[in-house]
Amino acid sequence: MDMRTPLGKVRGLGSAKEGTEHFWRQRLTAVANVPLLIFFVFFVARYAGAPHADLVAALSNPFVAVIMGLVVTSALVHMRIGMQVIIEDYVHAEGAKIALLMLNTFFAILVGGLCLFAILKIAFAG
Amino acid sequence: MTNVTRSRPLSPHLQIYKPIPTMVMSIMHRITGGALYFGTILVAWWLIAAASGAAHYDWVSWLFGTLIGKIVLFGYTWVLVHHMLGGIRHFIWDLGYGYEKHFATKMAKATIIGSATLTLIIWIVGYLVR
Numbered sequence: 001m002d003m004r005t006p007l008g009k010v011r012g013l014g015s016a017k018e019g020t021e022h023f024w025r026q027r028l029t030a031v032a033n034v035p036l037l038i039f040f041v042f043f044v045a046r047y048a049g050a051p052h053a054d055l056v057a058a059l060s061n062p063f064v065a066v067i068m069g070l071v072v073t074s075a076l077v078h079m080r081i082g083m084q085v086i087i088e089d090y091v092h093a094e095g096a097k098i099a100l101l102m103l104n105t106f107f108a109i110l111v112g113g114l115c116l117f118a119i120l121k122i123a124f125a126g
Numbered sequence: 127m128t129n130v131t132r133s134r135p136l137s138p139h140l141q142i143y144k145p146i147p148t149m150v151m152s153i154m155h156r157i158t159g160g161a162l163y164f165g166t167i168l169v170a171w172w173l174i175a176a177a178s179g180a181a182h183y184d185w186v187s188w189l190f191g192t193l194i195g196k197i198v199l200f201g202y203t204w205v206l207v208h209h210m211l212g213g214i215r216h217f218i219w220d221l222g223y224g225y226e227k228h229f230a231t232k233m234a235k236a237t238i239i240g241s242a243t244l245t246l247i248i249w250i251v252g253y254l255v256r
Binding site for chain 2: 027031038055072086114121
């Protein structure tokens with residue numbers, strides 16, 4: 001027997017009111033992360049330990065700067081919702097869960113802010 | 127009542143089953159994801175160091191270049207590649223393929239072999255193009 005109201009069925013968002021949004025965003029960023037992180041891994045392997053001027057010169061290239069910005073953004077969105085699931089799976093005390101979910105978002109935004117600021121500063125000011 | 131609850135039989139759980147490749151790769155996917163999460167601190171640190179000028183950058187670069195630093199970076203690369211291959215395995219499942227038991231086990235084994243091999247290749251290529 002279907003207990004759902006006609007309106008609930010039409011909206012198709014389920015009890016969490018998010019529908020497939022989390023799943024879809026997770027897969028969307030996962031697909032984006034494949035080429036982005038391949039670029040990132042080779043970039044790090046190439047420039048880890050490189051002289052400061054070399055790294056700055058590389059990051060000053062508009063193409064490299066934009067790709068790095070996309071790497072950071074896509075990876076952080078992906079990891080934020082991934083950590084959200086880990087917290088929801090293992091932390092059952094309501095207060096601690098909400099606190100950790102908040103911290104999770106703060107962490108992702110802080111790391112994102114630092115990375116994007118650094119990339120833009122290098123790209124614009126060297 | 128307490129006694130009734132306590133002496134209830136427990137259903138078999140993780141410590142009962144012999145670990146099989148798909149099981150191990152499942153939790154590895156989560157662990158590597160969690161490691162990558164905290165590893166972003168290193169990425170932010172490196173980029174901020176590069177943006178703050180040569181003096182601070184040289185110090186961070188020296189730190190990452192020590193033996194421990196190199197091991198951490200190499201480990202971070204492996205974790206990233208492993209999580210990516212694990213993710214590609216999930217894409218295959220999302221598309222509706224790869225559910226057959228023996229094939230799934232093969233994919234799980236390929237994930238670990240592939241991630242180790244690719245990590246080595248990445249660092250060899252990374253050093254060669256310098």
